[in-house]
Amino acid sequence: MEYLLIVIIILLLIIKIFDNFKLKKKLNFFYNEKCELINNNIELKEKLEELEEEINIFSMKRKEFTKLNNNSEFTIRVAEELERKKRYEKSIFSILTINIDFFEEYEKLYKNIEEIKRKLVKKIAKRIRKIDFLGEGDKKGRLQLLLPLTNLDGSLILAKRLQEEVKRMDNELMITISIIITEIRKEKDIDIDKIFLNIENKSKESLSNGGNTIVIEKN
Numbered sequence: 001m002e003y004l005l006i007v008i009i010i011l012l013l014i015i016k017i018f019d020n021f022k023l024k025k026k027l028n029f030f031y032n033e034k035c036e037l038i039n040n041n042i043e044l045k046e047k048l049e050e051l052e053e054e055i056n057i058f059s060m061k062r063k064e065f066t067k068l069n070n071n072s073e074f075t076i077r078v079a080e081e082l083e084r085k086k087r088y089e090k091s092i093f094s095i096l097t098i099n100i101d102f103f104e105e106y107e108k109l110y111k112n113i114e115e116i117k118r119k120l121v122k123k124i125a126k127r128i129r130k131i132d133f134l135g136e137g138d139k140k141g142r143l144q145l146l147l148p149l150t151n152l153d154g155s156l157i158l159a160k161r162l163q164e165e166v167k168r169m170d171n172e173l174m175i176t177i178s179i180i181i182t183e184i185r186k187e188k189d190i191d192i193d194k195i196f197l198n199i200e201n202k203s204k205e206s207l208s209n210g211g212n213t214i215v216i217e218k219n
Contacts, residue, residue, distance in 0.1 A: 068121050074135025074144050079192055081148060085184065094155040096145040097180040097199045098124070098162065101211030103141025106173060116175055117141065123165045127158065138196070142203070152183045152216065159214050176212035178203070184219050195219060 078095065085091045100120070106113045124134055124145065133146040147155055159179040166177050180202045182195060202215045
């Protein structure tokens with residue numbers, strides 16, 4: 001009887017040891033899986049950080065190369081200039097909206113139209129001051145230029161020079177530009193949406209007249 005009891009106890013111990021071994025094996029498996037996941041996440045995070053850094057560097061180089069800001073940034077700067085005008089009522093500024101005439105039609109036919117646009121951006125960048133702000137327009141083939149402390153006369157001189165620059169470009173397609181000059185000088189509140197709506201209407205009017213024009217819009 002005692003012998004049987006001892007055998008049973010030994011068997012129970014063996015079963016417990018075996019169960020502990022299986023449990024330990026499972027725990028080791030899960031631990032290794034967890035470590036692998038952590039390592040993969042760290043590696044993925046590092047790769048994402050490297051990619052984000054590369055994107056930021058590329059974006060900075062692109063902006064430095066073209067001197068070109070996006071349309072949202074341009075709209076914000078116009079809004080800031082309007083706020084400044086509220087504080088200093090005699091403040092004046094102008095917006096030049098530069099449209100490459102029939103851009104979408106050229107885009108369908110020629111592959112190098114974007115290269116011409118880049119050349120135009122570089123030409124403009126050489127002509128403007130540090131306080132001026134050049135941005136993408138809200139339409140294809142459109143650039144917009146904010147000219148603080150600049151009246152209609154100063155804007156018109158610059159607009160004519162830019163049109164001459166385009167004529168002198170190595171431009172086998174004979175691209176032309178139309179420029180809408182918007183002078184902001186009223187001493188009352190001006191709605192920014194109305195400014196851009198007027199610009200859009202004048203741009204359409206200019207294109208319908210054949211392009212290669214300078215249109216003046218006073219506010």
